[in-house]
Amino acid sequence: MPTPLDWITTELNNLKEAGLYNQIRTLESPQGAWLVVDGKRTLNFCSNNYLGLANHPRVVQAAKDAADKYGVGPGAVRTIAGTLGLHLELEKRLAAFKKVETAITFQSGFSANLATIPALVGKEDVIFSDRLNHASIIDGCRLAKSKIIPYEHCSPDSLKEVLDEHRGEYRRALVVTDGVFSMDGDVAPLDEIYQVTRDYDVILMVDDAHGEGVLGEGGRGIVDHFNLHGKVDVEVGTLSKAFGVVGGVVAGNPLVVEWLYQRGRPFLFSSAMTLPDVAACIESVNILEESTELVDRLWANAKYFKSEMKTLGFDTGVSTTPITPVMLGEAPLAQEFSRKLFEAGVFAMSIGFPTVPRGLARIRVMISAAHSNDDLDQALGIFKDVGKDLRVI
Ligand SMILES: *Cc1c(COP(=O)(O)O)cnc(C)c1O
Numbered sequence: 001m002p003t004p005l006d007w008i009t010t011e012l013n014n015l016k017e018a019g020l021y022n023q024i025r026t027l028e029s030p031q032g033a034w035l036v037v038d039g040k041r042t043l044n045f046c047s048n049n050y051l052g053l054a055n056h057p058r059v060v061q062a063a064k065d066a067a068d069k070y071g072v073g074p075g076a077v078r079t080i081a082g083t084l085g086l087h088l089e090l091e092k093r094l095a096a097f098k099k100v101e102t103a104i105t106f107q108s109g110f111s112a113n114l115a116t117i118p119a120l121v122g123k124e125d126v127i128f129s130d131r132l133n134h135a136s137i138i139d140g141c142r143l144a145k146s147k148i149i150p151y152e153h154c155s156p157d158s159l160k161e162v163l164d165e166h167r168g169e170y171r172r173a174l175v176v177t178d179g180v181f182s183m184d185g186d187v188a189p190l191d192e193i194y195q196v197t198r199d200y201d202v203i204l205m206v207d208d209a210h211g212e213g214v215l216g217e218g219g220r221g222i223v224d225h226f227n228l229h230g231k232v233d234v235e236v237g238t239l240s241k242a243f244g245v246v247g248g249v250v251a252g253n254p255l256v257v258e259w260l261y262q263r264g265r266p267f268l269f270s271s272a273m274t275l276p277d278v279a280a281c282i283e284s285v286n287i288l289e290e291s292t293e294l295v296d297r298l299w300a301n302a303k304y305f306k307s308e309m310k311t312l313g314f315d316t317g318v319s320t321t322p323i324t325p326v327m328l329g330e331a332p333l334a335q336e337f338s339r340k341l342f343e344a345g346v347f348a349m350s351i352g353f354p355t356v357p358r359g360l361a362r363i364r365v366m367i368s369a370a371h372s373n374d375d376l377d378q379a380l381g382i383f384k385d386v387g388k389d390l391r392v393i
Helices: 006-017 057-070 085-097 109-120 135-144 156-169 190-198 254-263 265-269 275-290 293-312 331-343 373-389
Strands: 034-037 040-044 102-106 126-130 147-151 173-178 203-207 234-238 248-252 323-329 349-351 361-366
Touching (some): 102 109, 109 173, 109 254, 109 265, 190 203, 331 361
16 A cells, blocks of 8 residues: 655665665764774764763763752743753853853754844845855755855855845845864855955854864864954854753854844744753863863864875865865765774764765764874774775775
8 A cells, every 4th residue: 555655765765775874873882082882892983072071070070960959951941931040151151252242052053043044134135155054054044034145165255246246135134154164174264254244234154063162262163263253243153062062052242142032933932951961061161261272182183183194095175174074985985984994993974965965975084182192093094994995095
């Protein structure tokens, strides 16, 4: 008997045949340089746990203490009975850390984008969006129902062209870009983008999910990296990557933050961050404010790993951040590479279409401050063996 869901079986089979079906592995250990995955101990090169904070003893303790003191769930959306002093403290601490006046938190970086973009622009407006922006930016733009005009990836010239041609046709305008592009590890030229936008009446927004805790002084993010405090209207960040917990943040202009308190739909209609999460995030801020040690270690690890991979003959793409793509071409090769790495004790994901364009499949290596020199050397040895085995190098 045919059913109305048969098409899903067909589509799933298509994905499997194209080597694009997500095989999800199960972790049985905390995040760290090493993981137990599907029962096997492996080196971890997959996580966004850039600074090793996801299982940091102080961060874990802060979450436990908060659970003892406040319980677990927030019990309501922020605007009804779900705002605790702890939420406000985190927002204050994040704003101070990022050297801006105000910040507002969300349940995730994804929901921060869904909240922010439709709150700032609507049907009569226009969004100029980098072609390679993250899915959550794209979805936020679609929700806003504005005209979406893409510009060429990381190209201020292309942005200027589309602004010249189209800005005048619409009421309000938003320019939005990822800070660090998560698949290639390149950084948006935010200083040049800012210079271009100055000549037009536009709101400037950056989503710095992969720059938070990574770029800038002691991990203060892309706005700090380019010294654009007060010039970028909206800086979205996540607390689930370098910060090691979960949650999203919008920092920047106080008017934007006040408006999101009133009109950010995921803020108004979805419950707040849990209290242990909030306390854990505050402790992550404490750790980052006390010392740049973890951020320095992250960059030193990334520099070492990348230069050794290049020496081995791998193509590590255009990354200027700790994200290290190992370019392989077709998705099935990338999947096989990932499988062989895993057999040899390295957990690193293959990434293919539609996350990256067809023909640009890769292994994405995520470097962390949690890796020791020994961990990196072991991984390099295994990459070398698999690379030779599959005739990539
Ligand atoms: C990871 C990521 C997000 C989503 O962040 P979460 O907090 O995990 O929801 C949003 N934007 C970009 C650019 C990201 O890389």
